[in-house]
Amino acid sequence: MKRTISASLALLAMVSLSSFAAxxxxxxxxxxxxxxxxxxxxxxTRRENVLSAPQFLxxxxxxAHQLRKQDKYWFVVNHRVSGPTEISYLGVEIIKIMxxxxxxxLYLIRNKNWTRSNDPDFDGSKADxxxxxxxxxxxxYELHERESQLSNFDAALEGFKWHARPNGASxxxxxxxxxxxxxxxxxxxDFHSRFDPPIEQNANLLLDARLxxxxxxNKLNTENPVVFDVTGANxxxxxxKIFSPDAPEFDRVYFLTFH
Amino acid sequence: MPRQIDVSSHYxxxxxxxxxxxxxxxxxxxxxxxxxxxxxxxxxxxxASIVLLLLVPLYLTIIFRVNNKAQIxxxxxxxxxxxxxxxxxxxxxxxxLPVYGSVVLVLWTLIVPLFNYELDQQGD
Numbered sequence: 139m140k141r142t143i144s145a146s147l148a149l150l151a152m153v154s155l156s157s158f159a160a161x162x163x164x165x166x167x168x169x170x171x172x173x174x175x176x177x178x179x180x181x182x183t184r185r186e187n188v189l190s191a192p193q194f195l196x197x198x199x200x201x202a203h204q205l206r207k208q209d210k211y212w213f214v215v216n217h218r219v220s221g222p223t224e225i226s227y228l229g230v231e232i233i234k235i236m237x238x239x240x241x242x243x244l245y246l247i248r249n250k251n252w253t254r255s256n257d258p259d260f261d262g263s264k265a266d267x268x269x270x271x272x273x274x275x276x277x278x279y280e281l282h283e284r285e286s287q288l289s290n291f292d293a294a295l296e297g298f299k300w301h302a303r304p305n306g307a308s309x310x311x312x313x314x315x316x317x318x319x320x321x322x323x324x325x326x327x328d329f330h331s332r333f334d335p336p337i338e339q340n341a342n343l344l345l346d347a348r349l350x351x352x353x354x355x356n357k358l359n360t361e362n363p364v365v366f367d368v369t370g371a372n373x374x375x376x377x378x379k380i381f382s383p384d385a386p387e388f389d390r391v392y393f394l395t396f397h
Numbered sequence: 398m399p400r401q402i403d404v405s406s407h408y409x410x411x412x413x414x415x416x417x418x419x420x421x422x423x424x425x426x427x428x429x430x431x432x433x434x435x436x437x438x439x440x441x442x443x444x445a446s447i448v449l450l451l452l453v454p455l456y457l458t459i460i461f462r463v464n465n466k467a468q469i470x471x472x473x474x475x476x477x478x479x480x481x482x483x484x485x486x487x488x489x490x491x492x493x494l495p496v497y498g499s500v501v502l503v504l505w506t507l508i509v510p511l512f513n514y515e516l517d518q519q520g521d
Contacts, residue, residue, distance in 0.1 A: 164488045164495065165490070166492060166493045182436055189489075193435075358492070
């Protein structure tokens with residue numbers, strides 16, 4: 139836990155060092171931009187209204203952004219590619235630094251249309267999620283590092299079957315579990331000294347990890363947009379890491395603070 | 398206060414002159430209010446655009462005493478072109494690009510004087 143806290147606080151310092159402005163754009167321009175681009179859709183609260191919003195704020199490839207405080211933030215990932223389409227998934231790792239004590243430090247989500255090859259009891263046709271009170275973020279990372287059997291991982295998650303294979307894809311997320319190792323250590327040494335100790339003492343971290351199956355498209359359509367939300371209530375800062383096991387152009391890291 | 402077309406005006410000015418400022422002002426005000434609520438933006442702006450479009454002939458005939466039907470039609474089309482160039486509800490569509498609005502605006506300002514010319518000839 140200490141490693142995660144110190145590193146996460148390091149990202150707060152990083153945010154304060156520099157902050158980039160998002161570029162206002164429209165849905166049409168966004169989906170004509172580079173694959174993997176991410177946009178924040180302001181002033182929208184419901185998923186079904188994301189693509190009919192008057193404005194998209196396109197974020198840079200990675201970096202720090204300061205956003206106006208809202209209850210909910212909707213993000214869209216441009217899944218339009220120029221080549222052939224394929225089915226894959228995005229890993230979205232959201233670490234929220236909250237200003238209230240947390241009873242549930244870990245939240246796992248998997249969207250719909252997932253499967254498991256040798257598990258007839260697995261039902262991934264619908265989205266599934268679980269909040270964990272007894273498992274910390276550190277436990278979550280260590281399980282990915284330590285366990286070699288998916289069944290053991292499931293058991294450690296109190297029976298919740300999170301890792302799976304996107305329907306139509308050849309590779310499952312468990313075989314690429316190394317992508318879920320903590321990445322904060324890279325930052326912590328450089329930035330830890332900049333922190334104000336009282337902030338560290340009061341830090342409450344929530345890890346919100348998501349597996350989002352999606353299909354790339356080479357057409358201009360909005361049938362299956364890649365969308366995810368981040369709640370802003372009681373949140374001081376958010377670290378968002380987006381990655382794809384197959385396509386590095388989808389890899390992004392954002393540090394968000396709110397004002 | 399008649400608002401007949403002045404063929405001596407510059408093309409771009411004609412487009413603005415054709416549209417009652419009250420209509421444009423109302424559109425801008427509504428757009429400004431709704432922009433901060435993305436959940437209802439498209440629906441409200443489509444509805445507002447239709448209502449304002451229908452108000453154009455009423456404003457022209459009742460307030461500005463324009464009785465030339467061709468001019469009323471051109472004014473309504475000009476209002477649509479102006480909305481398109483601004484983006485508005487069109488900007489929420491995937492196919493829409495801001496450059497489309499700019500191109501249509503330029504082309505329409507070239508076309509409008511042709512209507513004006515014909516109107517002028519009819520008036521002679």
